[in-house]
Amino acid sequence: MNQLSALFKKEIMESVRNFKLFVLLTVFIIIGIISPLTALLMPDIMELVMEDARISFEPPPVAALDAYTQFFGNMNQLGLPILVIITGSILTNEFSRNTLVNLLTKGLRRHNVMLVKFSYTVLMWTAAYAAGAVTAYLYTIYYWDDELENILVAFSLTWVYGIFLISIIMLSSAIFRTSFLGVLFTVLSVVILMIITSIYPPAAEYLPQYLITSNAGLLTGEMIVSDVLPALLITAAVSILMFLLSTAVFNKAEI
Amino acid sequence: MNILKIDKLSKSFNGKTVIDNLNLTVKEHTIYGFIGNNGTGKTTTMKMILGLLKPDSGEIEVCGKKVTFGRTDTNDYIGYLPDVPEFYGYMKAEEYLNLCAEITNISKKERKPRIRELLELVGLSQVSSKIKTYSRGMKQRLGIAQALINKPRLLICDEPTSALDPKGRIEILNILKRITAETTVIFSTHILSDVERICDTAGILYKGSVVEEINLHESLGDKGITLEISLEEFELLKDEMEFTYLGESTYRAENQALQKVYKVLQHKGIYPERIAREKKSLEDVYMEVTS
Numbered sequence: 001m002n003q004l005s006a007l008f009k010k011e012i013m014e015s016v017r018n019f020k021l022f023v024l025l026t027v028f029i030i031i032g033i034i035s036p037l038t039a040l041l042m043p044d045i046m047e048l049v050m051e052d053a054r055i056s057f058e059p060p061p062v063a064a065l066d067a068y069t070q071f072f073g074n075m076n077q078l079g080l081p082i083l084v085i086i087t088g089s090i091l092t093n094e095f096s097r098n099t100l101v102n103l104l105t106k107g108l109r110r111h112n113v114m115l116v117k118f119s120y121t122v123l124m125w126t127a128a129y130a131a132g133a134v135t136a137y138l139y140t141i142y143y144w145d146d147e148l149e150n151i152l153v154a155f156s157l158t159w160v161y162g163i164f165l166i167s168i169i170m171l172s173s174a175i176f177r178t179s180f181l182g183v184l185f186t187v188l189s190v191v192i193l194m195i196i197t198s199i200y201p202p203a204a205e206y207l208p209q210y211l212i213t214s215n216a217g218l219l220t221g222e223m224i225v226s227d228v229l230p231a232l233l234i235t236a237a238v239s240i241l242m243f244l245l246s247t248a249v250f251n252k253a254e255i
Numbered sequence: 256m257n258i259l260k261i262d263k264l265s266k267s268f269n270g271k272t273v274i275d276n277l278n279l280t281v282k283e284h285t286i287y288g289f290i291g292n293n294g295t296g297k298t299t300t301m302k303m304i305l306g307l308l309k310p311d312s313g314e315i316e317v318c319g320k321k322v323t324f325g326r327t328d329t330n331d332y333i334g335y336l337p338d339v340p341e342f343y344g345y346m347k348a349e350e351y352l353n354l355c356a357e358i359t360n361i362s363k364k365e366r367k368p369r370i371r372e373l374l375e376l377v378g379l380s381q382v383s384s385k386i387k388t389y390s391r392g393m394k395q396r397l398g399i400a401q402a403l404i405n406k407p408r409l410l411i412c413d414e415p416t417s418a419l420d421p422k423g424r425i426e427i428l429n430i431l432k433r434i435t436a437e438t439t440v441i442f443s444t445h446i447l448s449d450v451e452r453i454c455d456t457a458g459i460l461y462k463g464s465v466v467e468e469i470n471l472h473e474s475l476g477d478k479g480i481t482l483e484i485s486l487e488e489f490e491l492l493k494d495e496m497e498f499t500y501l502g503e504s505t506y507r508a509e510n511q512a513l514q515k516v517y518k519v520l521q522h523k524g525i526y527p528e529r530i531a532r533e534k535k536s537l538e539d540v541y542m543e544v545t546s
Contacts, residue, residue, distance in 0.1 A: 006357030010343070017345040098341045102401055105305050105335040106359050107327045251325050255307045 003108055007116040015124060020086055024128040027082050032135025035071035040143060042066070064144035065219055068154070071136040072215040075158050079132065080212075084165055087121050088183040091173035101255060114247040118170050125162045150218040153225055157211040157218075160235055164208045165190075167239040167246070174249040208235040258283045258332075258409050258439045259304065264313030265463075266299055273299050275463030277313070281456075283408070286435055288450030288471075289443040290541065291460035297443035298338065300460070301411050305335055318408055331359075334407035334438070338414040340398030344387030348379050348397050351386060352404055359405040373400040377430060392423035399430055403438070410434070412442045416449055428453050447537045457537060459544050467544045475535040479507045480516045483529035495519045507533060 015021040039062055050056070094100045100113065133155045165186060172185035190209075197204040204210055210231035217223035259281040266274040273296040281287045291297050302308040304315055309324040316322065317329040342351055352370045361369060374380040377396035382389075386397065395415060402410055412431065416424040424446075431440055432453045444450060450457050455472060458465040469475065482492075483505050489498070496519065498506045508516055513532055520527065 002360050003358050006354055009357075010354055013350070014343065014345065098337065098339070099343060101307070101337055102335070102340065102342070102355070102398075103358055104307065104327060105330050105333060106355055106401075106405060107330045108358050109327060110325065254309060255302070 003112045004116060007108075007112060008120060011116060011120040015120075021124055021127075024083070024086055024124055025131050028079060028128040028132030029135050031071065031074045031079050032132035033139060035074050035136050036067035036139040036143060039066040039070045062144075064140050064146040064148060065216065067136065067140040067144070068148070068151075068219055069216045071133075072154075072158060072212070075132075076212050079129070080158075080162060080165060083125060083128075083162055084169065084183055084186050087124070087166060088169055088173075088186065089179040090121055091117050091170065092177055092179040092182050095173075095177040095255075096179070104255065110251050111247050114170065114174075114243070114250055118166065118243050118246075121166050121169075122163055125166060126159065129159050129162060148219045149221045150225060153228075154215040154218040157215055157228060157232070160232060160239075161208055161211045164235045164239045167242040170246040171242045171249070174246040174253065177253075206230050206234055208238070211235060256283045257281065258318060259441065260316040261300075261304070262314045262316075264300070264303065264315065265311045266296070266303060266308065267311060272463055274303075274310075277460075277464045279458060279465050281409075281439060281441060283439050284435055285455040286431065286440040286442060286453055288454035288457040289441055289460060290445060290447060290450055290457055290537075291443075292445060292545070295460045296463055297460055298413055301335075301413050301441070301443065304411060305330060305333065331405070332408045334402035334405065334410045336395075336398045336402045336410070336412040336415055338417065340394055340401070342386045342394065342397065342401075344385060346386055347384070348374060348382060348386060348400070351397070352400060355401045355404045361405065369404065373403055376400065376403075376433075378426070392419050392426070395419060395423065395427055396430070399427065403434065407438060410438045410440045412440065414444050415442065416446060417444060424449065447541060451537050459541055461545045467540065469537065469540060471537070475537065475540055477513075478533045478535045478539055479509045480513055481505060481507050481529070481531045481533050482516070482520075482527045484525065484527045488523075488525045488527070491523050491525065492519065495523075504528070 043060070043062055094113075100108075104110065104113075137151070137155075168186045168189050169182060172182040173179075176182055176185060193207050193209045197207060197209055205227070208231065211228065214223055214228050214231075218225070218228065257280045259279065261277055261279040264274055264277040264279075265272065277296075277300065279300075289297055289300070299308060303310050303324075304317065304322060306322050306324050306326055306329065314321060318332045320329050320332075322329045346354070349370055352373060353366060356366045356369065371380065377400045379393065379396060379400065382393070386394070389397065395418075399412075399415070402412075410431075415427050415431070419427065428449055431442060434440070442450070442454065451471060455470070457469045457471055459467040459469070479499075481501070483503075484492070485504065489506055492498070496516070497509045499509055500506055516530070520530075
């Protein structure tokens with residue numbers, strides 16, 4: 001227990017003093033602000049563009065759904081890649097700088113290293129994502145009072161997908177031990193999942209990728225929670241499996 | 256009592272044997288110098304003792320307990336100072352030692368005085384800057400402090416002085432010498448003068464195994480007898496024994512006992528300007544064994 005709390009405190013200190021936590025929180029809060037703002041300003045922007053092109057244009061009414069769709073889109077294109085880049089070196093830095101040697105030779109259990117690294121990264125992700133999501137939600141309900149379905153579940157899907165990415169980072173870091181290969185492996189895993197989806201579409205609803213493409217469907221009521229349940233359960237199971245595998249790999253690694 | 260026992264240890268990397276049937280025992284409260292050229296397997300051996308590398312065969316016991324790769328039970332008895340100790344640069348020395356103390360389960364009450372004591376020992380008690388600003392020597396001293404935090408029975412130091420300036424080297428050697436009342440020290444190096452200065456025993460690692468163990472409290476034997484004689488006197492002696500010319504009318508009679516040299520000198524009626532018994536140094540023994 002002592003080892004876990006000591007490592008946890010060390011991770012907190014590291015993320016604060018190296019500004020990782022600050023950068024993550026800032027980026028996600030900015031995404032939370034710009035998403036509803038973009039949705040709000042989009043009709044004006046489009047009208048201006050069309051006016052310049054001398055095309056008569058009647059902008060469609062903007063609703064809360066547009067703000068959330070914008071948020072999830074920004075999350076997929078900006079938030080998740082930034083998560084991978086910032087947390088991709090959380091374990092590999094320890095390998096490349098040899099900083100774990102002192103601690104391991106003091107009796108630090110290897111599985112404790114993995115447990116704390118994984119749980120702290122998930123915690124950082126949760127804090128940053130929650131900050132962004134809450135900002136986006138508050139900003140959205142300030143402008144629109146639309147009733148939308150399954151908001152909490154829709155937000156949770158991206159959160160679970162983030163944990164899935166973190167588990168890939170843990171596994172690839174334990175195997176390759178360099179940040180570059182670790183991040184590359186994570187990106188390749190995502191690309192492979194996308195290829196599988198395009199080659200065999202029926203598989204899509206069982207793959208983690210399905211989570212980050214179903215948020216809007218849940219909000220509009222086109223989809224119900226049980227539609228995403230298989231992908232949700234599979235993603236959670238694969239994440240746990242990858243974490244356990246990364247611990248097993250690290251336990252057997254020569255340092 | 257033997258604090259460390261290594262039995263028939265072997266390790267190879269990509270088919271290249273680095274450690275070959277190595278046997279080694281280290282007695283408690285001594286300083287053991289583990290010497291060998293770069294790349295002879297000193298670090299590999301140490302990492303196997305620490306359970307960080309997996310031996311191909313053989314057994315290691317620390318304080319009577321078997322070392323198992325990947326597990327850290329025996330590390331409770333060990334402190335380790337790597338050749339280039341790495342720390343978290345954003346921490347201060349006290350914070351880093353506190354992390355180490357927590358990991359080694361030192362109680363909250365004991366932590367502060369222990370950390371203060373160690374910082375005093377290594378001369379860092381007045382330093383309040385972050386570790387990233389430290390010089391190499393300061394990092395090495397902090398390395399010793401972290402290695403001693405759990406009052407280890409065995410301290411393993413991997414080339415602790417090789418990258419330091421003369422002042423830094425002496426500081427580290429003095430610290431190691433001071434702690435032997437409580438701790439056994441294994442200290443790898445290729446700087447033989449450091450071993451002669453502080454070690455009780457030296458083991459020469461060559462081609463993967465310890466080929467010679469030397470008790471440094473005993474004489475290493477005579478190298479020969481040095482004579483300062485004229486060229487004419489040398490001509491009279493050269494058929495009697497093998498000589499090496501050392502310069503300035505000085506010759507060394509190789510591997511000769513003093514009595515025999517005296518006898519020959521008396522017989523030939525030669526009275527040298529100077530005659531001296533030259534003792535073997537660790538370097539001489541090292542060169543003999545490894546050449």
